[in-house]
Amino acid sequence: MANELNITIIGRLTDAPELRFTPSGAAVANFTIAQNSRAFDKQSNEWKDKPTNFFRCSIWRDAAENAAESLEKGMAVIAYGEVTARSYTTKEGQERTVQEIELQNIGPDLKWATAKVQRTQRNNNSSSFGNQQPQPSGFGPSTAQQDPWANQSQPAFGNVPDSEPPF
Secondary structure, three states, X not given: OOOOOEEEEEEEEOOOOEEXXXXXXXXXXXXXXXXXXXXXXXXXXXXXXXXXXXXXXXXXXXXXXXXXXXXXXXXXXXXXXXXXXXEEEOOOOOEEEEEEEEEEEEEEOOOOOOOOOOOOXXXXXXXXXXXXXXXXXXXXXXXXXXXXXXXXXXXXXOOOOOOOOOO
8 A cells, every 4th residue: 555654663662562452352462662762972072861752652453462472661662663643633623633653563672671472372363362372482383293393303294305405
């Protein structure tokens, strides 16, 4: 779509993601990312902080549940999404428009932290927040028959001899 404005934000969470569910059962997490940068001032020969920008963000469905379970206040994150405008009327009857970011992706900024990735399992895109079973290997299925990479001594793709590439 030609009129989309996509943005990448690198910053810190001002609070833990707030997870809610719509009446139809779709998960949505809302949070704010604070972003600021510094610039070197040659005249004073020191670094100066620039003003902080605050971006109100939302993320939907499984990613919302994963964000709520994984991210905490103060964490450095990298987020990517589309800038959207939302209009509403205040209690006083004033029309307001706000800019928000509807995220497609978010994750920890590995410049400032480490992360251990663990694949989640959900049933038919239904919500299962808090009912996830951890995977022993931290990624994918737990048995060698289901995971071709679990046993390095066996060929990765069926009965392919070790001397031939698996493609």
